[in-house]
Amino acid sequence: MKLDAMSGGLPIRAMHTLAREVEDAGFAGLWITESGRTAYGACTAAALATERVDLGTGIAVAFPRSPMVTAQAAWELQEATGGRFVLGLGTQVKGHIERRYGAAFEHPGPRMREYVLAVKAIFRAFRGEEKLDFQGDFYKLTLLPAMWSPGPIDAPDPPVYLAGVNPWMCRAIGEVADGIHVHPLHSLRYLDEVVRPNIEAGARTAGRDLGEIAIVCPLLAIVGDTEEERATWRDRARLQLAFYGSTRTYSRIFELHGWEGTSETLHEQQAAGDIPGMAKTFTDEMLEVFSLTSTWDGLADAIVDRYRGVADRVISYFATTAWNDNPGSRERWAEVARAVAAHAVA
Numbered sequence: 001m002k003l004d005a006m007s008g009g010l011p012i013r014a015m016h017t018l019a020r021e022v023e024d025a026g027f028a029g030l031w032i033t034e035s036g037r038t039a040y041g042a043c044t045a046a047a048l049a050t051e052r053v054d055l056g057t058g059i060a061v062a063f064p065r066s067p068m069v070t071a072q073a074a075w076e077l078q079e080a081t082g083g084r085f086v087l088g089l090g091t092q093v094k095g096h097i098e099r100r101y102g103a104a105f106e107h108p109g110p111r112m113r114e115y116v117l118a119v120k121a122i123f124r125a126f127r128g129e130e131k132l133d134f135q136g137d138f139y140k141l142t143l144l145p146a147m148w149s150p151g152p153i154d155a156p157d158p159p160v161y162l163a164g165v166n167p168w169m170c171r172a173i174g175e176v177a178d179g180i181h182v183h184p185l186h187s188l189r190y191l192d193e194v195v196r197p198n199i200e201a202g203a204r205t206a207g208r209d210l211g212e213i214a215i216v217c218p219l220l221a222i223v224g225d226t227e228e229e230r231a232t233w234r235d236r237a238r239l240q241l242a243f244y245g246s247t248r249t250y251s252r253i254f255e256l257h258g259w260e261g262t263s264e265t266l267h268e269q270q271a272a273g274d275i276p277g278m279a280k281t282f283t284d285e286m287l288e289v290f291s292l293t294s295t296w297d298g299l300a301d302a303i304v305d306r307y308r309g310v311a312d313r314v315i316s317y318f319a320t321t322a323w324n325d326n327p328g329s330r331e332r333w334a335e336v337a338r339a340v341a342a343h344a345v346a
Helices: 011-024 040-047 069-080 094-098 108-127 168-174 188-205 227-245 248-256 264-273 275-280 284-290 298-306 319-325 327-345
Strands: 004-009 029-032 054-057 086-090 160-164 179-182 212-220 221-223 291-294 313-316
Touching: 004 011, 004 108, 004 319, 004 327, 011 040, 011 319, 011 327, 040 054, 040 069, 054 094, 069 108, 086 108, 086 179, 086 291, 108 160, 160 168, 168 179, 168 188, 179 188, 179 298, 188 248, 212 298, 212 327, 221 227, 221 298, 227 248, 227 264, 227 284, 248 264, 264 275, 264 327, 284 313, 291 319, 298 327, 313 327, 319 327
Parallel strands: 004 029, 004 313, 029 054, 054 086, 086 160, 160 179, 179 212, 212 313, 221 291
Antiparallel strands: none
């Protein structure tokens, strides 16, 4: 199991600096999310600053870009990193795709499944292994003259990971993807009863083994040696998870634990701007299920104990935020990263 860091979009020069700090701290990888800034630009800056850590989009939004545009960006990043890049893709939600990006969102599950197949067909065409002739329901790609192809690179094809929550997408990931970005709003029970069985079912359909699909789990850690220190991260975790829970697509995660109606309540409170109400709705019991509380010295062991045999990679959701707020915490996180790496070697 590997411990990674994550970051939202930053100015290019700032991302260059952060990526070097993440590598120096001993993390195994850095995942870059996409919001107001593109994940690919940030990954390019990180690629130029690092030599060891894996880099990935966690996630980049797929539908506003054609599969060809995404494949080209991933191919260049895989070449630039010498094989350290992972292409992580997600659907985003309907409102953002249609109203912010002006792109189509119909049938997001089947569209995403086909998108992955199209990207992988483009990779094969880039290598010259086959002529580009992808004929799908949503994408048809048949033209790639030699002068418009980047050609082969001296690295494997970039692995393609998908964000997945609900059973259909988990099965699709098992069929066509190389890994899953588990949602930050997850529990061990949800992984055990919903995510893994559906990935395995999809893998069987495609004649694959569950072990071929990497499982990547973001973790919101509430860490500190004093109650005051932990309270800061407890409040941040509660509001972040409540925000995620306000998306009604994720209601089944609450329902599995017997918290029916929670997602709808959070959605209504979020729409009304009722932040205190959201914090109250997301109870301490929920926080215990969806996050991890620890002292600094116990954090590495707690992460390994929680995800051993469950996840291939764990992403520390708050690490880079913590040391941006308080540079003195960078060494504490470096100690955690080194300790998790030592577990992996042992």
